[in-house]
Amino acid sequence: MLPRHSLPLKEGRFTPSYPRSKVRARPKSIILRIARFIVAAVAGWLVISFLLPTSPASDAKSSNSVTDGFWKIWPTNIKTVELSGHDPRDGNPIVENPAGLQENVNATTNDQGSPQSIENTDRTNSKSLDPNFFDAALDHLLSTIPDEIYIRELLRPLTVTGEERLHELGLRTRAYKRFFEAWENVHLVDNDNHTYVRDDVIPYIRNKFSEPTFSEALHKYESYRQFLTKFTTLLFPWPSPYFADHMTLHVSSRYGGRGIVTTAGNDHAPFLLAAIPSFRLLGCNLPVEVMYLGDDDLSEEFRTRLEAIPGVTTRDLSAMVNDKGWRLKGWAGKPFAMLFSSFREVLFIDADSLFFVSPESLFDDPEYVRTGALFFRDRNIIPESKKEWLQKVLPKPISKSVRQSRMWTGESAHVQESGVVVVDKWKHFVALLLVCRMNGPDRDGDGANNVGTYDMVYGDKETFWIGWELAGDTSYAFHQGPAGVMGIAQTSDSPNSTKERPTLTSNAEIAVASVHDTSLTICAPQLLHLDREKRPLWFNGWLYENKFARTRVLGRFEMFMEEPSESSDSAWEMKESNLCCLSNSATNHFTKQEFEWLGELIEMAKTVNN
Incomplete structure (x- = not known):
């Protein structure tokens, strides 16, 4: 619902406790008073207009204010990207600040019907539709375009390998996150539990800026777009062409709710035929997406049997991921399955994992509610210190969580077990992109000059928390149970x-x-x-x-x-x-x-x- 404009309350007005005496005014006296008032008002307005300095926003055309221009183009030039219904448990509106950074201000488990959730949602919708706020986001974007030297450095091909490569990926991913968020703040609009993408930015710039400055502003906007497209293609190219761009991928699950994601081929499908019904018996009725890698991975017979279970859908992950130059396989499919699932809040469960209680209860874990990313610890086995390796890989400063980890202290090189991973993708989108890269094109070495991720850590399991740290996203937690x-x-x-x-x-x-x-x-x-x-x-x-x-x-x-x-x-x-x-x-x-x-x-x- 678009914000409504209303007149402010008139303070100090009240009904007198005594009757007013009726005074009969002379007609000529009344006319003179009105005339004097009008003359005084006009004179005051002229004086104020002459004395006040022109604001920085005076680039706008005099015939149209920024607000007027916004409302003229707003109703007709917004396209819907995601129209699914709102998950009643999804109470995480985005509040974008004038600095252009996204900030999630509501706990992930707020009930949508609660007063706090409704208040936050209404406030967010009004703010994202506020023309002044949009101006701030646009001004921030136009002011953050990197210079030529910085662009050249960020777009330079990655030629290093091993620890240096991971370190460089971490630095560039952190930069990418800032540019990507600034872009989304301009183009994404959240209204009535739907997310829209603005395609009227150029007409808006034309309305906002005067003739002398319009061309410069437009060139900045298009330069930013070109730079971000190249940067995205360099770092995370595999969602294309299934998704037109990463913003579309991000918003595709904005209101996707919660669900279980798993991966299975013919060898593990029988496990799921027992595991999923066991979840139902425990009271978990979350929808389930079973990801597989083509017909040779999971047969049509198994897909039919799995989809006969209520709430289960099978999806071909190989049709979504562009793995040109490398091959998606095995353990590496886990983060990709999470990223491409239709759910916002993903509960990934290995096909050979079983529960004593409803898996859905993990969404209520205090650490998940606090961070939006819940991991589980591996066995504390085989003491080994990887402190020096972590110092080479992670950008400075290194977080307290890393300095307290087993890898750092030498207790064990095994920190995480990835049989169950719980992630709010909306909050941790860029970190998950980096984890996918670590399990994708950078996964394997060649045994000679190139060192892959799996040459440095065992499989996919350590890539989650390390990927979060590389991306500068320290909002994650390990489950407190032993x-x-x-x-x-x-x-x-x-x-x-x-x-x-x-x-x-x-x-x-x-x-x-x-x-x-x-x-x-x-x-x-x-x-x-x-x-x-x-x-x-x-x-x-x-x-x-x-x-x-x-x-x-x-x-x-x-x-x-x-x-x-x-x-x-x-x-x-x-x-x-x-x-x-x-x-x-x-x-x-x-x-x-x-x-x-x-x-x-x-x-x-x-x-x-x-």
Whole structure:
């Protein structure tokens, strides 16, 4: 709804408590008073006009004010880019400040119907439609065009490799973010829960500037557009031609709500045929998009079976990503699947990951609400310091989060586990673009002169938090729950020596007291993540004793063990086939409800066992 103009309230007016006496004025006296008032008003206006200096905005044509010009062209020259309905939980309007930077001022979980959400939305809509605000955004854009030397440096081909390449990408991505946000502030309009792209900027410039200055302003605008197009093509070219430009990609999911995204080929599709129904049983009814890489990756038969599950859609990611000169494959597809999904708030879940509670609850995690990006920690395994590497890669100053990370302190080179990632794409769009690049054209080295991202870190998992840091986006958090393992407890001197079931107490509805033994070990491929109360939340690695074995056997899960809070070199031991053994002085039993749920998951897995 366009802003309405209203007269200000007249203060100091009230109904007198006593009746006014009627005074009969003479007609001639009244006429003289009116005439004197008119003459005084005209004279005052002429004096003020003569004395006041001309404002900087006097470049505008005298016949039309900036505001008048805006309202003349506003109704007819805006095109709709995204017309989907507003997610009731999406309460994050953009407030753009006069400096041209975007600022998100509302928590991601505000209820759209709440007074605070409605107030913020109304205020944002009015502000984005405010001609004076648009002028400020346009003036900022025209004043931030880099000079020739800076443009030459930013558009210089990337010829370095390894750590230097990542460092250079970080610097340029930070610059790109500023230019991209300034461009969006001029062209994006948020109104009535829809996002529009202005295509009337040039006519507006013609209206705003006088003849002597119009050409200069237009040339600046077109130079900015040309520069940003070249900069985008250099850094992040793969969305084209599926999306006309990155602004279109960004707004395509502005009101896309929340949803689950996963990737799967023929080998992992059977996992999803059990995992997605299990999410539904836990009360999670979020829509699901299953991304795949062409017909050879996921067969039509599996696509049909998956789409038979309510709320599930399969999408061919290979048709969206332009991977000319490199090949999108494997783990690398995760960030691309998130970026190209139709959801604004993405809950990415690996096909072999399962939950004890509704996955949707992660959107309510306090750290996600605060930052809009929630990651999970990997096992604290294999001590290794990568402090020197981080110092080479990350632009200065290096954040406190990095200086407290395991890589920096030497506890482990494994920080993040990417089986589950929760991201608000609207808030972290540019950071996600950089993560895609790290998993795309810069992913692989050639074994000789070129060093790729995967030559420096293990797979995609570390690229998320490092990509955020490279982009200068430190608004992310790691889940506060500890990691662990689940399976059957063994004595450490004789692995697999006992298969006896533990005795559950009659009061198994509540967490059973820990069983203490200095030599207990649990070996399993599954990595278990606990919630803040240290109860099972989700795990990856599916339900097999070894999912890589030719003959797959479903595992037995009788208890779980939490990773020691203090780093211990001997806590974890890595064995063949991704089998990890954790030793601790305490194990915990599942509650009766958790134990029964594991039984249901195993039965569901049997029905789709491949």
